[in-house]
Amino acid sequence: MNTDISVNNVKKDFKIAWWKKAVLIALPLLVFLLSFCCGRFQVAPNTVIEILWDNFMGLFGIAPTGNYSAFQESAVMALRFPRIILGLLVGAGLAISGAALQGMFGNPLVSPQVLGVSSGAGFGAALAILLVENLFLTQISAVIMGLVAVAVTFMVSKVGKGKASIYTLVLAGTITSAFFEALISAIKFTADPFSKLPTITYWLMGSLANRSFADVWHSAPLIIIGIIVLVIFRWRINILSLDEDEAKAMGVNLKLSRFIVVLCCSVITAATVSVCGIVGWIGLVIPHICRSIVGPNHKDLIPACIAVGGAYLMIIDAIARTVSASEIPLSILTAIIGAPFFAYLLKKSGGQWK
Amino acid sequence: MSKFNKIFAAVLSIVLLSSMFVGCAGGKTTTVTKTATNTVTNTKTETVTVTGDTTTSTKPDEPEVKPLVYPYTVQDQAGRTVTINKKYERVAFSSVRPLPATYFAVTGNIDTLVGMNPSSRSAALASMFVILCPEIANVPTNFIVNNDTNIEELMKLNPEVVFCLNKNTDEINALEAAGITAVGLETNGTDPIELFAAWADLIGQVMGEQNRAKAIIEESRKAAQEVKDIAKTITDKKKVMFLYRDEGGTLQVAGSNLYSQYWIETIGAENVAKDCNNVTEVSMEQIMQWNPEYIFITTFTKCQPDDLYNNKIEGQDWSGIKAVQDGHVYKDPLGIYRWFTPTSDSALMLKWIASKTYPEYYKYDMEKEVRDYYKTFYGYELSDKELNMVFNPSSDAAYYVK
Secondary structure (H helix, E strand, O other), X not given: OXXXXXXXXOOOOOOOXXXXXXXXXXXXXXXXXXXXXXXXXXXXXXXXXXXXXXXXXXXXXXXXXXXXXXXXXXXXXXXXXXHHHHHHHHHHHHHHHHHHHHHHHOOOOOOHHHHOHHHHXXXXXXXXXXXXXXXXXXXXXXXXXXHHHHHHHHHHHOOOOOOOOHHHHXXXXXXXXXXXXXXXXXXXXXXXOOOHHHHHHHHHHOOOOOOOHXXXXXXXXXXXHHHHHHHHOHHHHHHHOOOHHHHHHOOOOHHHHHHHHHHHHHHHHHHHHHHHOOOOOHHHHHHHHHHHHHOOOHHHHHHHHHHHHHHHHHHHHHHHHHOOOEOOOHHHHHHHHHXXXXXXXXXXXXXXXX | OHHHHHHHHHXXXXXXXXXXXXXXXXXXXXXXXXXXXXXXXXXHOOOEEOOOOOOOOOOOOOOOOOOOOOOEEEEOOOOOEEEEOOOOOOEEEOOOOOHHHHHHHHHOOOOOEEEEOHHHHHHHHHOOXXXXXXXXXXXXXXXXXXXXXXXXXXXHOOOOEEEEEOOOHHHHHHHHHOOOEEEEEOOOOOOHHHHHHHHHHHHHHHHOOOHHHHHHHHHHHHHHHHHHHHHOOOOOOOEEEEEEEEEOOEEEEEOEOOHHHHHHHHOOOEEOOOOOEXXXXXXXXXXXXXXXXXXXXXXXXXXXXXXXXXXXXXXOOOOOOHHHHHOOEEEOOEXXXXXXXXXXXXXXXXXXXXXXXXXXOOOOOHHHHHHHHHHHHHOOOOOHHHHHHHHOOOHHHHOOOO
C-alpha cells in the first residue's frame, strides 16, 4: 500500500478518465434505485417502479396510476426509503471523514474512530439504552457524548506545553477511546443480561433496522452539513497533508484548518453512531479504494468517497435486510465482505496505488 | 520522592493486611469443607432414596405427614448426587428467575426462603406473586450483583441449601467448599411444562414436600394432554407470532428452540418465526412477509396491543398485518410469574393461548379456570380486580422495579 498519501508528487495536470467519472456518478444512483427492490417483503420490481413513479409524480400533484396495495407502498416508501437514505448518508459521511483524517494525519491507518468520537458516541447510546430506552434520547445522548469525547481528545492533546503536534492528537484520541471503551464495558457489565444487554451489543455493531423518516430528520442535517463543509474544504486538506513547514509557507492557518476538519469529521461520526450505531471498516477502507481509482488528490478523492462510501453501505444494508429473517448487524457485513475485497485490491496493486 | 515512598508503603501494607484476611478466611473455609466431607462420608453408608416413595395423596391442601429418613440423596440437574441431611430451614435461590415462585407453589409458603436473585424480586413485585405472598418483597437479594453470586455475602445469610443454574459449576463448587448444599437446575429446553415439572419435582424432593409438586405437575400434564388431543383434530394451521420486545428501535420476535415454539405448536398452530433462533431481531418488512394471523406480546416489553392497533410505533407499519386488522393481538398474562416462561401457571397459559387462537376448538372459560386454579393450588381467592391484572398486565411490568 502506498503509505505516502500526501499530494507532493501529484502532477498538476493529472486528469481522471471521463468513464471513471461517469461510473462514480452512476454507481450511487443505480444502487439507490436497485436497493428499493431488496427486502424480506416481496414486492415485484415492476411494482416498485410503479410505486416510485407515482410517488415522484405525486410531488407535482399528479394522481397515482399504478396498481398496488397500500401495504406494498408502505413497505417500499415508509420502511425501505428511510433506510436507503440513511445508508447513503452514513456511508458517504464515514468514507469522507476517513479520507479527510487520513489526509490530514498523513497516515493510512487512520479512521474516524481514531479521535475517540465513536467510542464516546457509543457510550452515550449505551448509557441512554440502559437508563431510558427511547430512540430519540439515545440519539441525542450519542451525539453529545461523541462531541464530549472529541473535546476531551483535544484537551488531552494540549496538556503538554509547546507544540500540540498532530501525533499528540492521535495519541490523545487513542487514550480517550480506551477510556470510553472501558465505560461501555462497565455499562454492559451492569445491564440486564436478558433485555438491555442484547440491545446494547446489537447497537454497538450497527444496524439500520426499523429506522424511520424521523431518524432521517434527526441525523441527516448534521451529516450533510459536515459533508458539505469537507467538500468545500477539500483543497485545504491537500495542504494539510503536506509537512508542517511547507504548509505554513503557503500561508495557511494550520490550527484553524485542522480544527475545522476534525470538527466536521466528529460531527459526522457522532451523527452516524447516533442513528445506526458503530459501523466499522467503511471509514478506513473506502478512502483507499477511492485512492486507487482517482488518485490521492483530495479535490477528486473527497467526491469519489461520497459516491463509493454511499453505494457501499446501501449495498451492505440491502444484504443485511434481505438474506435472512433476522437482521444482520452492519459491522459484521462491512468487514466480512469488505476485508477480502480489500485484500484482493492490495494484492493486485502490489501495495502501490496508482 | 518521600511522598512516593509513603504511598508505596501504604499500598504495600494494604496488600499485606488483605492477604492476612484472605489467609484467615481460607483457613475457615477449609474447616467447614472438612466437616462437610465428613458428613457426606458418614451418610454414604445409609443412603435412602426418596424417589421410590410414591404412596402419597395428591391433595395439595392437606399434605400427608410422612416420616422422612435422613439422610437421603437426590439427583440434581447438573448430574450430581446431592445428600440431604436434614429438613432444611434456610434456603436461597441464586439464579433462574422463576424459581422462588415455583418454590412457593411447591412448599405453600416462603418461610424458609432467606435469599434470592434481585431479578426474581422485581419480577415478583410486578406479578401476582406479591399479592399471593406479600413477604416476598422482604427477602434479601444483596448477595447477587450483576447476576454474579458473592459467596461471602451469601454465607452471611447462613443458607443450608442453595439452588442455582446447573451450568454455574464454579458457583456450585464454591458453595460445596463453603459447606452449603448446592442443587443445580436446568433452564434449556422448549417444553415449559416439563421444565417446570423437573424443577418442582427436584425442589419437592430436596425440601421433602412432594405432595403439592406432584399435584401441580399432574395438573399441568393433564392440561397438555387435553390440548394435544384436541390439536390432533385441527387441520388449519393458523399463523402465530410471539412479539418478544418492541421499543426504543428494537423489534424482536421469539423463534424456535424457545418456549414460544411449544406454546404455538402444541395448540396446533404454526410459529411464523420458526426459522429464527431464540429471540431474534427482525425488520418490519419480515413481519409483513409472514403476515401473522395472531400476535402475542410478551410481558418482557412495554408494548401493548393498542400500540399495534393504532400504529403508534415510528418506523413500523402494522396496519396491513392480518392479526391487527382482525383484532387478534393479545398481551401475555402475568400470573405468579410471566406466563411465557415455565411457571406453576403453565397449564393456564396453554389453555389461554389455545382458547384465544382456536376458540371454536378449545372452549375454556379462562376466568373460571384461573380462579379455580389459584384457589386449588395457591389457596387464594382472586378478586375481579386481581383477575383483571392477570389478563391485562401493565406496561410497567416489563421493567424491573428496584
